[in-house]
Every structure is written in structure tokens, then in C-alpha cells.
Amino acid sequence: MYNNLNNYLGVIFATIFLLFSWYPLLVDSQIYPTTPVGCSKVSYSAEKLATIPASFDARDKWGDCISPVRTQKGCGSCWAQVTSGLLADRTCIATNGLVKTLLSPQYILGCSNNCKEGGQCNIGCRGGYIDVTLAFLESNGVVSDVCLPYQANDGSCPSTCSNGESISNATKVKAGKCYTYASLQDVQYEIMTKGPVIATFALYPEFSDYSGGVFVRTSNNIKEGHAARVYGWGNENGVDYWLAANSWGTSWGINGHFKIRRGTDEVGFEDNFISADANTDDLSETLYGSTWSNPSSGSALKPSFYLILTIIAYLILVPLFQSFA
Template sequence: MKLLFKISTLLLIIILCNFFNLIYGFPGSYSGCSSISYSQNELDTIPASFDVRTNWGDCMSPVREQQSCGSCWAQVTSGILADRMCIESDKNIKMLLSPQYLMDCDGSCVSDGVSGCNNGCKGGFVGLALTRLINEGIVSDECLSYQASKDSSCPTTCDDGSPISNTTIYKATSCRAFPTVQDAQYEIMTNGPVIATFMLYSDFKPHKWDVYIKSSNTQVESHAVRVVGWGTTSDGVDYWIAANSWGTGWGDKGYFKIRRGSDEAAFEEGFITVTADTASVPTSQYGLEYQFGGNSSTFLKPSFLILLTLIVLYFLLVPIILS
């Protein structure tokens, strides 16, 4: 009986490890973007606080729910292009883009200092995904809705059966990286959100903090989010504001704050973004509102419910079996 208990405990640990690996994935550290520097005169205009939601509130694409799938790399890159298209078109283009399309179609790889490939729910590199947005583009979420799983091949039809070759392809024009935090701030305040990749630690739990300050040394996985602004608390703590992809029930309606100026959890090491190709978007799509093609934000994911049920059953049944 003791051997059975040890084996079942080991299996539970393996399930948990694989589950959390699927949630977080790896956004990677590869960039491949051109470095953008602003003049000192421009940097001197950076305010003490800024929030994209205040300046371009209508343009922030909705917080997504990646579910039990390590697709943050696809969520954040599709989201950043949608945000930028809206801002650069003076709020005329509001098109939710398809992370599923990137997951199914982008298997590009890198071996420049780091190595790996974009691989659906198993993670990917935001720099590679942004490059694909420039070279190949992406379809709307209405065409290909999020499934939280990777198809075996790149689809040729939308969810409704219409050919993808007949639908609008949305593209980026350039990929930008920033040598300093100040350059990234100026980019945010003038052109819109940027992407941050950082390391998740075991204490990354929003109900325990207002501004996240790392207190654990236990790494979970790397992650990617959209950075939308910054500010300072009443007691003098500088912070960044970021949009996560874990649903609107997480954090502050899907957003969170993390300490600024200390490179918290490597948050300040790799800000990148894209500029949008708005000229190729048909004017017939102007004036629309963001619209999900399928799965939208939820709080307690079905996968979490399944996992929670397994854990409860484990601790209820094992003692009975062993007694």
C-alpha cells in the first residue's frame, strides 16, 4: 500500500509539472528586431505616469484567456499588432487578430545564441512571431478562433469554411527593440504598447500584492505580456502596468503592476514591438468593434476545474484505499 501511495504521488507531481508547463510555455529571449533610440530632448518629455488605456482606451484589444496552453507568445504578438493597428489608424481599425493562426502556421526556428522553434501550446519566441507578422501576416480571430491547441497543419479555410486566401491578411511593417527603459517608455507614450518577456516565479500571485516585487527564487517559466504604461504608488514604489493573457478574472481585470526600475524578474531586459501596415486594410473594415471569433475570457478555466477535481479525488480516495 505504501508503494502504491508513492507511485500515485509521483504521478500527481508529473501531471502538475506538465500542466503548468503547458500554461506558461516559453516566449524565449530571441528578438531579431531593429534597435530604436530616441533623442535626449524626446526622452526629457516622459511623464511621471502614463497609461495607454487613458490615451487610446478604445484601441486596447481585449484581455485574452490562453487556457492550459503555453501560447503567450502568440497571444501577445497578435494582441500588440491589433493595438498598434487601431492607434496608427486613428482608432478606425479595431480587428481582433488570431493567435490560433500563429500557433498553427508559425513553426519558425532560431539558433542565434539561443535555439528553439515556435511550437503552439509548447511555447515560442515573440521575436520570431513578430517577424512572421511582417513577412506573412495574420488573419482575424473571426476567421480562425482560439482553440487552445495546435492543429497538425496550417489551415487553408476559416472556421466558416471560406478560403483563407479570400480573407484579409493583416501585417506589420517593422519590428522594434529598445536599448534603454526610457526609449521603451517614449515608444509607449507616442506609439502604443510594447511587449515584455520576463521570468515567472512561484510568488507571482496577484491577490498577494498591489505591485509585484519578487520574493521567491523558485522559477516557474518565462512569460510574455503587453506593457501599457507606468506610474508610482502613494508610498513611492515605481511600477509598470501590463496586460496578461490569463483572463479578465485574473489580477486587475487581467492587468497587473510590477516594480519598475529594478529589472524585476528580468522584466526590463527585452522590450519589443511592431509598427502596423494599416494602408493594406480595406476601408470597409473601418469603424468596426473588437469581436471574438470563438473562445473568450473566463476566470476559472475548465482545465483548472479538471485539475482541481483530480487533486481533491486524490486526497479523498488514497487515504481510504490505504486504510
């Protein structure tokens, strides 16, 4: 009996090792929070800053111009998710809601291998830099998610869409100049007049378990870096917060969104706000009148992490229990 048990335990540990080697944790994401370069610093007038309300939600002002929450799955693609999401949001806002086109984080993963001075480069599912990526979106642009659906892998830079159609400048959406901000009030005014911005921050284990309320760090164990689209602010039970969209699917947090304490630089959230304008001059006429498509969420060949665990548990535990019968 003990030999059988040892054999099964060996199989269990080997299976777990292979499983986690093959499939990264669902919530892993990598972003490198560095001081942005090549962006203009914005400072609004005191008169404009005086108009900032106590609370704001871009979804209330611009309706559904805030694009749907995406699911990055087992790929550290938050940097590609937030930059494509930001550009989609701002393009919709800049066209008064006439262009609602989800943009392809997969294209950014495969094509934006740009580097900062000093050799710091975007490296697909292992991480990237927001300022470098926004510069790529300004010079090169990005195709739609329909053209190149998300596969949750590095991939390569394609010359055709998944349906075989050629990729050209006419099929891309481009960003304008990127910006950073002189103060948190400047960030707020930017959000309420132009749309979402991006925040990079340190990721702590308890953030994965967030399900509501205002997030405040409780541990000292930095896991890695992350990024999110910030589109509002408010106050809950006396605590000021930022309102943001994550890229871990709608089952996480508040339907994929979260609130994080504002004014205390919680987990470095307020260190490096950054954004970019939408370039509407070169938009293809075919994009006008478009509506949000259902976000692609990865290759159909890669099943859910929980489904894998369920199948493996069944195949291993049932024979194990039968051996004791």
C-alpha cells in the first residue's frame, strides 16, 4: 500500500511541476516602471485645475468609449494591453464615439521590440515599457483585434491579418505624442477632458485577491510590476481613490475594475502617469461606425487553468482512492 502511495505522490508532484512549467500563473504580468522619456510634461492652468470635481468616471461622460476589460491570461502582456486599450479609448473619444475598434495587443507583442537608450527592450510576454510602446504606436500604429486576435504568446510580427488580408498603414490606428504630468491635479484634468491615462505600479500578492473596496497594500512582498488604465477618481468611506481597469478579465475585482487609494502614492501608483493622444488624421474611413467586438482572450488550444487542474485531479486522485479500497 505504501509503495502505491509513494508512486502516486511521485506522479502528483511531477505533474504539478510540468503543469506550472508549461502554463504560467494566470495573474502574472510584467511591466518595467521607469521614468518615461521622450514625452512632453503637461501643466494645466490654475483656472482649469479649479474645475476638477470631487469625483469623476469617464464612463459617465463618454458612455461606452471606455473599451471592454481584456484578459491577458498566462502572458506578461499588461504593457501591450494598457497601451492598446488607451489608444482605443482615446480614438473613440476623439471621434465622438464614431470609432469603437478594439486594438490588437498581440500585434504589439510581436512587433514592438523597441528599446530604450541603454538597451532596455520590450520582450513580449516577459515585459515591456510604456513609453517605448507609445512611441511605437506613434510611428508604426497597431491593427485591430479582429485583424490579429490575442493569442497570449510572443508570436512574430505578421504582414497579414489572421484571415490573410494584407496589413498596411491604412489598416492601422496610430497614437499622437505622449505626455507625463506635473501634478496629480494635472492627471485628473487630463482624464476629465481627454480620457484615460496609464499608471504603472508595484504588484503585491494581495492585489490578486482584490474583490472590491479601496485597495491598500498590506504586505511588503513585491511580486513584480504591472500597469492599468486609469479613468476616474472618487471617495469611499472617507478614503480617496483612483478608478482603473485591469487586464485580468471580468471575474477579477469589480467586474475587472478596481479602486486604489489616491494621494498616498499607493504601491507607486502615482509615480509615472503617462498617456498619448489619438492620431485621427490617418484613420481609415472603414473604421467609422464600428462598434466594440468581443475581446479575443487567447488561443483556443490553451484551455483554462482551472479546467486543466480539474482533469488532472480526476485522473490522479480517482486511481489513488481506488488503490485504498
